[in-house]
Amino acid sequence: MTESSNESDDARKLNDSDQSLESGNTDNEQLSTDPVVNTTDIEPEQTVPSYKRNPAKTDKPAKIKKIVLALVALIVLGFIAYGLYKSNQHSEPKVVTLQGQMQMQQTSIGAKVPGRIAQILVKEGEAVTIGQQLIEMDSPEINAKINQARAGKQMAQSQLDKAENGARPQEIAQAKAAWQANKAASDLAENTYQRVNRLYEEGLMARQKRDEAYAQYQATQDQTEAARLQYDLAKEGARSEDKSAATAQVAQVDAKLEEALVAKEEANLRSPIAGIVDNVIVSAGEVIGQGVPLLTLVNTDEQWVVLNVTETHLNQFAIGQRFMGTIPALSSPEKPYTKQFTVYATSTLSDFATWRPTNNDDGFDVRTFEIKARPTSPDRRIRSGMSVVVRLNSTPVNQTQE
Template sequence: MTESTNESDDSRKLDDSDPSTESSNTDNEQVPIEPVVDVTDIGQEQTVPSYKRDSAKTDKSAMIKKAILALLVLIILGAIAYGLYKSNQHNEPEIITLQGQMQMQQTSIAAKVPGRIAKIMVTEGDAVTVGQQLIEMDSPEINAKINQARAGKQMAQSQLDKAENGARPQEIAQAKAAWQANKAASDLAENTYQRVNRLYEEGLMARQKRDEAYAQYLATQDQTEAARLQYELAMEGARSEDKSAATAQVAQVDAQLEEALVAKEEANLKSPIAGVVDTVIVNAGEVIGQGVPLLTLVNTNEQWVVLNVTETYLNQFAIGQRFTGTIPALSSPEKPYTKQFTVYATSTLSDFATWRPTNNDDGFDVRTFEVKARPTAPDRRIRSGMSVVVRINPALVNQTQE
């Protein structure tokens, strides 16, 4: 029994130490057992995933390093490109942009006489011609003045006609008869005085009677002379001075009548220029006073642009010089609207537009000038207030100064 026990122990040891023996015994015995897993294979299988993770981490670290290196290269290249761009930008002069404003001749239409607006015959944007009626006004005061002036003219004209035609034949005959009667009375008074005077000299008549006869004689002579002059005046007619005064009176009344008619004509306002109605300020039915603006007209043929230019660039805007400007209001994204202008006036602005240096090293004071230029060909689409953009090349400024 001891040997068998030892043998069995030995056989268990052999089984544990030699797998091949176990497998062979198993095969020989043909006993179904579960498959045996090799420890070496299990170790190998457990080691392989660990190796793969380490290699993946290594590859990812290498890729990150490459990306960082590429990013650094791009940053360096970008810095170099930016430096070259700024260097070229400093070498090339910067274009200077000026902004001006379009202006047009504006005419305010105002009433010369007060009245009520009866009708407005135009609207904003309408094109008008010279002499075209714009507003019709109703003014009863003007009509009353016209009637008064006409009545005064008739009166003055009748006085002038009377002065020019002289006295009527009946008046002349009446004046002559009065003269003849006074002359007869004067002759009778003279004869009476002579008889009384002879009687007085003979002592037959008192002195008082002689004096009374003499006074009567003198009185009848004066009356006769006055009647004669009245007759001659009737024959001669009015004096030249009276005729001149009557003529002047007629001219004065004519002037008053003409003034009233002109006031009536001015009440119906007409356009003094050809242009476009810009604004209509009043409405029909309103009562307006003398000199109150009613509407505004613009002359589209009188256009100009106003620019404020410092004296640094003033040499490019000499009188008679041309430049090109862009009007954004009439431009499109595909095609900018450009216009050529000719400078016709320059004037300095007030001191508030003067740029002054902050210290002595900054240079001298720079004055600002107002430049006015007309377009070579006016455009009816242009309106007052539209911006005009003008670009200046400083290189040309320096060349001009040299």
């Protein structure tokens, strides 16, 4: 209580001093304007200490109040503007930008047979057609195999001709003459045996002589039969089995010859597709092995774009659906280059997760799927690796209706 009373007394003293200071200032002003008066006639007053009052101190609380009110007004206006912005954001669809990459069919041309490159007939950037010769190769081993196969074919063919045509007429006549000579000898031996046998029966010839005549007769009979069979074989020709064997041997040699000719043809590489020569890897004079890539062809008609799309936007890329894409590499500041694409493939399995929640309340993983789409009309100016920008409206999954 004592402290509070002292503080109030001090405050009253300060107020009184301020009032006396103000009254003193007004009196001094009046004295300065009045005529000069003899100071001896004026009674001396008690001297009061002069305090100068700073008028800025009295205005400071008002200024602070105005500043606070202005800040409050700005905060309120900021909240209102933020609310309007969020409402417009919810009312207008959000645009999502996807970046894809163009790809083309690339074919690596390799050697099927080893050899030395004799000549390269195309250059990088040159357009080629199907069946056009690209590289000419020199392979002496293939030429040797071709000559060997041709010689084998001639030998097998002669054996087949012999089997099909049979013996020559001279051989047939010779076989017939041998048969007839043996038949005549057999008839003579038969007659001799009969005479000796009659003499033996009459007792005029020994038994030994009769047996020798009989053995000679039997021998000539066997020789005659063998000559006859040889004559029949010469007339009939080769057996069917021999003919089949000769035919198979000719076919085998033909296959070897065809294999050698195909190897020679494959040595002279030809283009399997129509496109543009992208890269020539080898040079003339190099020796290459089997299966080594020699050059790369690009089919400019086979073009497609690859996009990685999250599952939240996958419903906008169904198979057969079309969308527009911009190719910056072919665009100008005045006119962007746009193409229409048609989706033809969607990956069955997801590639990766683009966002993973930290707890169960945040939602689920957002998976990414690969989308492939072809342009409606291919453009030869498009190159593999060019970027394609696709802009689409973001539609939440929970708002889509079937």
